[in-house]
Amino acid sequence: MASSTIFKAEVLPNDEDLPQMEAADKPVAVGILIQDAMNWRLIETAATQLELRAVKLQVDRLDFAELASFEMIIAEEPYARQIQGMLGERERQAEGINPAIIAVYIGDRPIGPAGYQVDGVLTLPLEPAPLVAQLSLMLYAHRAFARKYHSALEELHLNRRIFRSVTSGISVANAFEPDLPLVYVNPAFEVMTGYCLEDVVGKNCRFLQRDESSQPGLDVIREAIREGREALVVLKNYRKDGTFFWNELSLSPIRNRHGVVTHFVGIQTDVTARVEFEAALRESEKLAAVGRLASSIAHEINNPLESVMNLLYLAQQTDDPAEVRRYLQSADGELKRVSLITSQSLRFYKQSTRPTAIDPEEMLDSVSSMYAGLMENSNVLLRRRYRTERTIVCLESEIRQVLNNLVRNAIDAMRVRGGTLVLRSREAVEWRTGARGVAFTVADTGSGMSAETIRSIYTAFFTTKGIGGTGLGLWISSEIVGRHKGRLLVRSSQRDGRRGTVFVLWLPFEAGVVGRE
Template sequence: MAELQHILTAASEMKVEPTIFSADGHNIHQLKTFEFIVADRLVAQELVLLFEEHEVAGEGISPAIIAVTRPDTEALPTSHQPGCNFDGLLTFPMTGTQVRAQLSAIMYAHCAFAKRYSDAWRELQLNRRIFRSITAGISVASATVPDLPLVYVNPAFEEMTGYTRAEVQGRNCRFLEGNERHQPALAIVRDALAHRRKGVAVLKNFRKDGTPFWNELSLSPIMDDEGHLTHYVGIQTDVTKRVDLELALRESEKLAAVGRLASSIAHEINNPLTSVMNLNFLALSTDCSQETKNFLVTADRELKRVKLITEQSLRFFKQSTKAQSTSPSELLDPILDLYQSHASNAGVTTDVRERPSRPLVCMESEIRQVLSNLVSNAIYAMQEHGGQLSVRSRECGMWGNGREGVLFTVADTGTGMSAETLSCIYKAFFTTKGIGGTGLGLWISCEIIERHRGTIEVRSSQRPGASGTVFQLFLPYEGIASKTEVADLSRSLRSPSSTLRSVLEH
């Protein structure tokens, strides 16, 4: 009783309201409201274990646990021995002054520790919230365990890959590579791991459902206070759109280079071709057998055909710098000439119907690019089984605004497109041609049509015996739009409400 009285007196002098409770049936939430607890050694040990479980679970700092011991009890482990987690000891007999001094010293140390613990815990919680809110994927791998297993991934990583934290924990992140185990960029990752330094690599990875994506991995080593490597942190960013754009731009540069080369070749062919045609003409005027003249006439006809192709090629690749007046036939004829052999090789017959029309004011090379894309797509749709390519042009008016212009129709009897494909054909990088397509043709075509205040519509069928696709392109006679008009037109370009007043037969 004297010991208890000393403790109560000391607590009162420290301006702490004392509470006496029974060791049986104590509630953890009630106990956590105390600043410190003084108990016999066995009870104190139970409380230490109880509070440690809650601290591991992240439930904050526990009150100071002070064990009471006497000389006649078994020796307690010192603070240097394992298992001794008391915040302090009171070894009786002690005077009231000694108890007060000892409690004051214990509580001073405990409060200082509690403040540091609380600050560290708040910082840890903040870091966790930051990790969970970052939109880039974050993964942490242990460097002290063989094969660098993952020990943490944030929600963005789970969303990006489709794998949950439980599914990836303990695994090396190479499972994201699928069968792509020989990517050149992996050499950057291996070099960074071998030399324990930072590295950035763009890797082809696969989501849980097998969908590929391009992952920009930023790898960084984490050291402890003694400079020993403990972990690797990886930041994953989905850069699929950027990589696709870079690939498309490279492909576009290749196509542009091929176009310039073709134009240069056509230009260089013209001069010697003209000389050969002149020589052939002179040969026809000389005395020679009828059989020889027949050969020369045939040669002259083929030379004229070659000259027509080169002239059409030069016109096709000529870039417009300003709007100019041109007829529908001047837009279509070079394209049909260029694709004639391609269509023949694919077993495609061409049916062309052009009705007289007023000239269009447009960027000639841009509109030719749109029509070329529609014709080439139509031939591609029929390359396996052949078919018929129908090309039409006629004057037409638009409902609602009274604008007049020219309606171009490009139709094929190919396999047709599904509703899902139709909903995606105007999106950048969407293609049905595999590695043979860039997915930019119709996307760029839409931009060109917007600038010319035109519209484009498509209908397609996959019905057996009646499959095919029809594209209809309307261009007003005065078609070049200003920049402010383009913004308004872009919202209604693909709207089903922009219906043509008259529709050409398929």
């Protein structure tokens, strides 16, 4: 036995590398099920050398709870198969780590696979020293696995605690199933939606949409799921009690070690307050635009009305029917001018609810005509070049708002020194996607913008006009263009001889945008 003791000291790891014993004065138990008394005594002696407490098992008294309590079970091959079957379901259900099961063969071991999985194999008879060495290695391997298992289990429990404690909703969907059913939601999701875990497991999360199945964000989500990538959208969802809320959904794929997407994790945040605030800002910008146009419209209407009054006075002062007819025709032309201005104003402020087909050239003309008087007073020359033949489908009032904002900003940039306003339209291809559409150009020869200003122009409340500006125009314009699947580009220069700014608004022929609620 001396040689066995020496071998043990060389093979076993240091005490600090091993899991702590359940009790300092109580060795870990090993169950032994061997019928031959001599072989049983041999295994018991080896177990004692490894500081294990040997417990003799009875074939007709195998208890599930007792078996699960051992760190190792050493049994003849038929019984090892039986015990492995009893404990296998426990490990598959992640209810704990099973003891190491060692199958013992008496005599020669059969050639070929055993047909089931064990943690080690012993062939008896065997000399004590090799027996202790083999059991020592098997025990060390099992303890190393147990240490990793418990570490992973602790990490899993930590992740679950994190999932349950975060204030944002978390949902996990199974990517292997065709309809991506939910397999988990955290308590914050339950509070946000009113649905408990039992209500949603096995369902696709689209039940939160109810009848809102035509939202633009859903196309983004479907494409992200199809391509296995991240996505961030805002969706209109409904709680269990029927009330709606705006849900900012961040979707991320979870991949296994082979790179295959196994699950999708959704982070839900209730952004109803933010969406309502942004809607209020859009309305305030609409009202601000009314104020900015008020003086221009008043000037444009006042001039033809004064002409009408003068023409009617002249018609009353003459007895020549031909002169009267000529005065009245001129007055009629001025009144038509007033009617055109008012109708264009109504078209600008009438809220679009559905996309309609519009003529790009008519759109630019109607917007620029609103500022004819302002351009004349500011010594701004208008140049136009239109090269479009097709209409575009969009929310008319929103695109008018964007073009109005660009034109007004261009005129404001030239009100001190005057200059040239260039309006162009042409058919163009978006180089990133290959989509065809129309490019609107609004260019001015004003003071230009610095690089720092250009970086901030789409930020809410940023303005270079002091108290005369709201800082919302371009921020809202960029949001409108994005929902129309378009692009808004800008370049500017402050160099002498080349001062000015150019905005290019590209819109697809068929934007596919839907109106707001």
